[in-house]
């Protein structure tokens with residue numbers, strides 16, 4: 288077994304055993320932080336599926352919101368289990384992605400203009416959620432209806448955080464798997480070619496619209512699943528945490544920070560941003576609300592200028608460069 | 618093999634081609650010459666499906682091609698060496714060639730086609746791992762042609778391949794295109810380098826402000842006719 292695989296296996300075993308390690312009174316808190324890292328890393332991976340090919344979305348909150356509210360409302364109003372609700376959530380998010388991305392692709396709206404369109408879409412969804420307050424509870428949000436005592440599985444609501452911990456772990460691993468699959472596929476070379484020059488890509492026979500739509504809808508569908516997972520875990524949805532500019536930018540910050548071209552980039556970035564905001568919360572309490580956002584913003588600017596490949600991406604590239612001269616025969 | 622019938626096309630309200638009719642027979646090499654802005658690039662874009670014609674029809678091997686999207690046109694056997702080469706500059710030479718064989722049918726015969734392209738352009742084999750953007754102009758043009766060959770086309774469209782090349786390189790390039798021709802490919806080439814291109818092709822058309830003004834066998838048309846018409850406008 289290669290050292291890399293061995294390390295991965297060791298990390299997996301440690302992650303699987305973690306909830307049973309004695310941590311004094313800290314267990315609930317640690318689990319809470321790690322669950323969030325799993326879910327938001329998964330969402331970051333979904334975002335980077337587009338971002339790495341130059342499809343920068345500043346409105347992924349729209350897909351999170353569509354996902355989270357779909358399952359929540361279906362459960363609250365019709366008693367439909369989120370296991371089925373998530374199918375509707377994914378389909379709706381993909382439909383929204385299609386409605387946004389198809390005209391953009393047809394009329395050549397790319398780069399900054401595409402980013403601005405998505406930014407607007409994210410805000411529109413947030414405002415819709417606030418406006419439809421009879422259903423959505425407006426800006427106050429909605430709490431997931433509690434299930435009967437024997438219906439935890441049907442409702443995906445558990446008091447024991449360990450259930451969400453393992454669920455989140457599985458979700459995160461599934462996200463890594465999808466990311467790696469795309470990384471090895473023809474879609475990757477097609478998308479790279481499209482990212483470099485759409486006309487040239489078309490001239491070698493790449494169906495530009497199909498690939499762009501495909502990757503956008505995949506990213507949107509996965510993001511909706513992330514939104515559902517978060518809503519189930521917190522058991523409460525709110526337009527500010529699950530739609531709009533704030534959350535959309537936080538996803539982007541995390542991925543840019545960690546690096547969007549490497550498998551573990553989104554995870555490293557998400558872990559760092561969550562750790563940072565937890566730290567700021569503990570140190571400054573609620574005195575400096577908005578402090579985290581300001582620091583993210585500054586970090587983002589610094590990163591885009593000095594470390595465009597992200598922290599993890601740059602370290603990985605550095606290690607690779609170190610290794611190559613040793614390994615390659617001169 | 619390729620037939621355009623009264624094709625009109627343009628950009629928005631602007632019309633760049635007016636009722637253009639043109640034929641290319643199997644095994645033939647045909648040139649379209651004309652001054653800047655005549656509509657030569659637009660003509661090739663219509664054939665390769667980047668622009669849909671407003672009116673008129675296109676057919677390839679007796680089946681309609683009108684309004685088909687580029688990926689389908691490539692799959693049917695038409696490769697486009699676009700104006701200004703349009704390589705993927707950040708990808709390596711090898712990766713660019715691989716992208717040329719993107720479609721499933723071409724992917725299946727990838728190794729064999731690559732060998733032929735390397736035999737034709739040995740420099741592409743030497744520079745395999747180099748980024749396309751770091752090649753010289755002539756090498757970039759060879760890569761653009763090599764990439765087009767990777768899709769195993771029957772018809773190759775060349776858009777001003779000599780543009781921006783040093784005179785020595787231009788001669789070499791025309792030699793290479795002649796060689797490609799001898800391998801049995803059908804060729805439609807757009808050029809401003811009238812003298813050189815007339816030595817290469819069987820027939821030629823003169824395109825001027827979007828209309829075909831002259832047409833004939835290359836050996837019957839004197840270069841003077843074309844040059845006078847095309848650039849002096851008489």
Ligand SMILES: Nc1ncnc2c1ncn2[C@@H]1O[C@H](COP(=O)(O)OP(=O)(O)O)[C@@H](O)[C@H]1O
Nearest residue numbers: 628631633651652653654655656657658659660
């Ligand atoms: N993308 C475009 N949008 C609008 N007009 C264009 C575009 N490309 C070319 N044109 C116009 O169409 C005409 C023909 O251009 P083109 O086909 O590039 O000519 P050529 O290749 O013969 O130099 C020119 O007047 C040019 O200005």
Ligand SMILES: [Mg+2]
Nearest residue numbers: 657658700777
């Ligand atoms: Mg031109």
